[in-house]
Amino acid sequence: MAKKTTIIPVGPYHPLQEEPEFFKLYVEGEKVVGLDIELGYNHRGVEKLSEGKDYEETIFLVERVCGICSTSHPIACVQAIEEAGDLEVPQRALYIRSLIGELERIHSHLLWLGLAGHFLGFNTVWMWAWRYREEVLNICEQVTGNRNHYGMLKPGGVRRDVPATEISAIRKMLDTLSSPLDLFRDTVAEDPLIQARTRGIGTLTPQQIRKFAAVGPTARASGVDIDVRRDHPHAAYGMVEWDVVLESRGDIFDKIMVRIGEMFQSVRIIRQCLSRLETEPGPIDSHPKEVKPGEGIGHYEAPRGEVFHYIRSDGSNRPVRHKIRAPSYMNVPTNREAVIGETIADATIILAAVDPCYCCTERMAAVLDPETDRVLISGKELLQRSRRKTAWLRSQLGHEGPDLKWDC
């Protein structure tokens, strides 16, 4: 007997995730048999905006691509500009970049850990993880002036130095953070109920990871040994000692363990950066005057995986082409492989396990006929529909609006 398939909507607004996205779960009973991913609610045209701004402004713009990776995008972007324009960066600035990047990784992973606890119905983990995240954010505010959106990066260096007083404050914070991190690691590793909910769930094989070119902790949990910080050294990552955290099974449990392990590595990197900052004084900015014509690529290992920026310069003060690829763009499609065949109860944590960030990922969406690839609804028609609806709403509300019969 064929069972009836129902659609369980996760989105466009859903308590599971704080951004607009739309997952259509096709279910039979409790079992998920299909998944449709619809994104595109948040497209802002950042790449095009960037081409209208000069390089200094571009950094602030890409910082706002994502609220959580608010320093990953700028690091990748300044590296692209530096490669395109062949700019020098002082040593001290490199250490500061890595320092801020790793602080960001810790708070991002704590945020995800808390959310993962919430999705599993374990609200105590949620509140505790976010409480300790607060201390990291406080340090970020003390060092950079902001809890997020640090405004620290510029082509050729960083904007603000990290003086000795801040260094001791960061050290103190790291000391208080070590026991909660141990606690989280031991809780997840030993709690039988967490194991029951996460082991063998949403498994991705290394083949599937390669097929979708997934990046970051999602790939490393499946044993795919990639990390741009090591494979393509940038900032201070080639000058300090740290390890790439790998797990092998690729289930949710391993994804949690990879992220917890990375927080320990981040603490290690930050400690080394701090001691180098103490012993190596120097300028933090090379004050570049111009960006030569050329092309440049910048990678950075954001908390969610590799973020990629491409900049082409024609020697003027603004990029002629700016291309951004955020990690979620590669990771979100793996949900389809991971979620089909699991139950709805597990689907929530699986959909969240790649630590998705939709507004980074958004691309223009077009409505295509799946067989002929013909565009069914064009941008022009969408605009017309929107205006028709506005006019209808106005007539319903009895407003006299401006005449909307523009040529479109």
Next chain:
Amino acid sequence: MNVIVQFLFFPGLLFTVVAGLVTSWYDRKLTARLQMRKGPPFWQPFYDVRKLMIKETCVPERTAIWLFLSAPLVGLAGTALASMILWRAMLEPAVTFAGDLIVVMYLLALPSLSVILGAFVSRNPLASLGGSREMKLVLAYELPFVVAACVPILRAGSIQLGEILSVPVVGSSLSGVLALLVALIAMQARLTRVPFDIPEAECELGSGVLIEYSGPPLAMYKLTQAMMLFTGPMFLLVLYGGGISFSQGWLSATAGGLKFLGLITVIVLIRNTAPRLRIDQAMRLLWGPVTLAALLAVALAWWGW
């Protein structure tokens, strides 16, 4: 007439509502402190109900409106009646009627039934999914709960609450302790608290069974949940711990109150130290080890342990 007054005021509906809301405040406050939050003020549960009462009631299209609106009342009335029978038994153990234990067990199943009814009648895919989960959960927890309830029945040799109250099995026997543990897990599931909050599961189903309810009907459900949080553990205390005794002075009444507080605290602690189980895991747990433990407790009680 007297019975109607008792049902509506003390120890029935009004008393249980107030006591339930106070218990739910304790639950929320303790949860908040465990999660390193500040927690709500004492009157917050009362404010919440008042607010829901003045909100609009939305009824889904193409639903059986009378069934939709009356489903919450079934659970509310059932819980109030169960609480009244329990409290009358504790206040006047001599005047209980034969078989009232069975009646209370039946009445305590009504809240779950009313939730299932409301879920299916609201014609929402998430609600019916929650409803079917609730149905499975009822099947899962009733079996160990009823088996564990045989222990005090065997020890007291009666199915009358007044007689069971006079034999607090937890203090006197190993089987009583084991049966209480089983009943506590089953009660956690009956109250749909974590790890058994599967029918509501905020992140999966967006509060599932209750998704279509708003305003006063939702307030009825919330009240029923609060009243169950008070009545359910009280039922455990009556079955296994001798209830709260008012006939032997204030000292024993206080001791009874502290025992009740202890039970609630254990329930809140469990809810804050576990993730949510999947429905298949919950059924396997309740029908497997938990039911086996209940059978073992009955066997021990049979042999006089």
